[in-house]
Amino acid sequence: MKNQEIEPSETGDKQGTSTHWICTANHGFAPYAQEELRRLFGAVKSTVLIPGEVLRVTLQEEAEQVIEAIAGKPPVFLRHLFHIDWEWRASEQGELAAGIDELVAAAMSDPRLRDAATIAVQPRKSEHSLWSDSTAELKDMLQNRLSELKAEFVVRDADYIVSVFVGKEFIYAGISQPAHNISDWNGGAVRFQREEGQISRAKFKLLEAELTFGIDFSVFREALDIGAAPGGWTSFLLDRGLKVTAVDPAKMHPSLQNAPNLTMLRKNAGEVKFREHQFDLLVCDMSWSPKLTARLVSELLYALVPGGTAIVTVKLLSKKPMALIQEVIDMFQQSRMQVQRAKQLFHNRDEITLYMIKY
Numbered sequence: 001m002k003n004q005e006i007e008p009s010e011t012g013d014k015q016g017t018s019t020h021w022i023c024t025a026n027h028g029f030a031p032y033a034q035e036e037l038r039r040l041f042g043a044v045k046s047t048v049l050i051p052g053e054v055l056r057v058t059l060q061e062e063a064e065q066v067i068e069a070i071a072g073k074p075p076v077f078l079r080h081l082f083h084i085d086w087e088w089r090a091s092e093q094g095e096l097a098a099g100i101d102e103l104v105a106a107a108m109s110d111p112r113l114r115d116a117a118t119i120a121v122q123p124r125k126s127e128h129s130l131w132s133d134s135t136a137e138l139k140d141m142l143q144n145r146l147s148e149l150k151a152e153f154v155v156r157d158a159d160y161i162v163s164v165f166v167g168k169e170f171i172y173a174g175i176s177q178p179a180h181n182i183s184d185w186n187g188g189a190v191r192f193q194r195e196e197g198q199i200s201r202a203k204f205k206l207l208e209a210e211l212t213f214g215i216d217f218s219v220f221r222e223a224l225d226i227g228a229a230p231g232g233w234t235s236f237l238l239d240r241g242l243k244v245t246a247v248d249p250a251k252m253h254p255s256l257q258n259a260p261n262l263t264m265l266r267k268n269a270g271e272v273k274f275r276e277h278q279f280d281l282l283v284c285d286m287s288w289s290p291k292l293t294a295r296l297v298s299e300l301l302y303a304l305v306p307g308g309t310a311i312v313t314v315k316l317l318s319k320k321p322m323a324l325i326q327e328v329i330d331m332f333q334q335s336r337m338q339v340q341r342a343k344q345l346f347h348n349r350d351e352i353t354l355y356m357i358k359y
């Protein structure tokens with residue numbers, strides 16, 4: 001595909017390279033994703049496609065440099081991006097059908113797709129989009145139109161992803177390797193099926209942490225779960241074969257009452273005592289003041305073995321979340337915790353997840 005520069009607002013770009021991207025964050029957090037890009041690349045120009053969530057961003061860098069810089073400093077709030085290889089404006093270039101025809105023709109002639117064994121088509125749309133049917137229908141239509149390619153259409157682990165965003169006036173498309181989009185899920189929206197008997201949606205946060213941070217929870221022996229009720233995380237860890245101590249003044253779900261590997265302490269986390277190095281995993285999802293959470297967790301870190309892992313959600317109560325995150329990270333670092341990743345997962349709402357290792 002060829003990048004067709006057609007948006008008039010881009011004519012003021014400073015001399016040299018500029019590349020264009022569709023960038024996505026959790027709802028309400030796009031300004032922080034934009035700030036992360038600004039800190040990495042300097043000036044950032046953006047147009048809102050979905051308020052608070054999806055932006056079309058111009059960066060004064062080559063695509064390869066953008067991808068490399070992001071891989072070197074994974075962002076907290078920028079959940080997904082794709083490089084715009086091709087864009088098309090409705091009013092100037094005809095009706096939607098004409099745009100789709102051009103998009104399909106460009107994709108069919110792209111050497112990356114012609115040689116790919118597997119392709120994932122990831123369509124999205126804005127409200128009041130040129131595409132009025134569902135995104136599932138958009139995906140079916142695109143896959144039908146691209147069916148002459150020899151590739152098999154898959155959802156995960158594709159050789160290439162075809163990302164398409166249909167807005168109010170524009171169609172944007174890009175072809176990329178999954179590793180270059182931050183997340184290989186469509187728009188970084190990690191979807192899990194709710195299971196029968198699942199205790200809480202909070203379980204999805206730990207499932208997503210496992211997937212995103214590449215943590216194999218089954219290798220741990222014994223976990224401390226702080227702020228455990230009603231028990232979504234606890235049941236997840238029990239399912240992975242761990243012994244779990246769950247601390248929460250609130251009640252755990254009745255289905256956990258007789259779990260053989262579970263010790264329940266109906267107490268405040270400030271009142272509990274453990275053996276030194278008793279646990280090799282500490283998880284905490286207290287939904288509480290972030291600095292008090294950091295202090296409480298820090299005071300319990302004697303119970304985590306050196307080399308042990310901690311997963312802690314940090315509630316973003318403040319209007320300055322980036323400064324708050326840095327303060328909380330500094331507090332943990334003073335408690336001998338090395339932060340491996342700080343990330344707003346798709347299943348985090350007004351919070352982020354810290355993945356740390358004790359040294």
Ligand SMILES: C[S@@+](CC[C@H](N)C(=O)[O-])C[C@H]1O[C@@H](n2cnc3c(N)ncnc32)[C@H](O)[C@@H]1O
Nearest residue numbers: 200202227229230231232233250268269285286
């Ligand atoms: C978001 S819920 C946890 C959900 C849980 N991770 C799950 O998967 O079901 C937050 C919990 O933290 C608990 N909590 C808040 N402050 C606490 C404290 N100081 N000590 C222990 N638990 C606390 C609350 O009682 C509440 O049950």
